[in-house]
Amino acid sequence: MPIPQPIYLDHAATTPLRPEALEAMLPYLGGAFGNPSSAHAPGRAARNAVDEARERLAANLGGAAREVVVTSGGTEANNLAVKGAAWAGKARGNRLVVSAVEHHAVGHSAEHLAKWGFDVAWAPVDAAGRVDPGALDALLDERTVLVAVMLANNEVGTIQPIREIADRVRARRGIHLHVDAVQAAPYLDLDVAALGADTVAISAHKFEGPKGVGALWVRRGTPLLAQLHGGSQERHRRAGTENVAGIVGMAAAYALACAAKPETRARLAELRSRLQAACLAVPGVELTGHPAERLPGLLSLLVRGADGVAASVALDLEGIACSTGSACATGSPEPSHVLTAMGVPDGEALGALRLSLGRTTTAAEVDAAVALVPPVLAAIRDGSAALAADPLGTRIA
Ligand SMILES: Cc1ncc(COP(=O)(O)O)c(C=O)c1O
Known part of the structure; x- marks a missing residue:
């Protein structure tokens, strides 16, 4: 060959778009163009497609449909988690602990928050790019409201000991743990509820889904301030008419990725x-x-x-x-x-x-x-x- x-x-x-994902998307790029917020039949058809895709995606992630916030990709999911959790926790403290090897979607979000009065501590990594849970623990104090550590790094591929980090963060109570799983999701088993995080970001184009769509899993009851305001979509956590074809393609691609x-x-x-x-x-x-x-x-x-x-x-x-x-x-x-x-x-x-x-x-x-x-x-x-x-x-x- x-x-x-x-x-x-x-x-x-x-990654290339999977033919099965493209096929699942096509109706929503053509005749099935309704707005999921419309009450009429075309709107209801679009709403059903979004609801089913959300259910399917959530089931494959190990969470509940209501915990999935669809975004425009990994960058927005990370921005929403970092900024949303930091602002939601501001009354309790202003310290953010972020691994030194995060993708810029997380790192630059933290740097942006530093301009607004947050104090960012960078958790060091060893020569292999791994965060030492003990060293990270030493950076946590009573003012800390957020910890962000990715599941696997996009440049060197190193996988972080998230379970151990999660145990330490959980022991402190009240600290939000965000995990960027954008690179890990296509390859590593991912059970968001068992990971010990409060939010987990994924992006469809890394697992043969379409570009410009991703999701943030948000543990039920987690305080998070919306970063996009407008309509009441995504349970008020992310305004904007849903990318119907995108979410359908993402759910189809992720289901196939998980099976394989x-x-x-x-x-x-x-x-x-x-x-x-x-x-x-x-x-x-x-x-x-x-x-x-x-x-x-x-x-x-x-x-x-x-x-x-x-x-x-x-x-x-x-x-x-x-x-x-x-x-x-x-x-x-x-x-x-x-x-x-x-x-x-x-x-x-x-x-x-x-x-x-x-x-x-x-x-x-x-x-x-x-x-x-x-x-x-x-x-x-x-x-x-x-x-x-x-x-x-x-x-x-
Ligand atoms: C680890 C990680 N986080 C976030 C992103 C951003 O995702 P997106 O391209 O969907 O905005 C990427 C993209 O390369 C990534 O590798």
């Missing part, structure tokens, strides 16, 4: 370890993130002394689509805050490269990548070394 070009190894950035998770995990871990072994055989290439507690399809590398952007451009020219560090950071010359928090010096952090496999990645694609990627990494590393030794190129004929 011919290998599709480019070979898409950037599933942590986004154990098989997907096992297959991706095997494929990833083949690609990993081939890349790490190149001198000067190192693995970043936790060696074992990591997302199954994510391979995060550092090419010593090299420029990750140059590496990803060179791979693009070879027909491999991947990313440097995080897709959201592409175009920014800044070293990744995740690698910096893990203790990687700024100069070296610029050599970050992320190859991320997904459910649709085939063994043939990985075989092709095993042949194509290592020589490019070696050439980039050698080119960088030559450039460092002879910046003006005077010794190159």
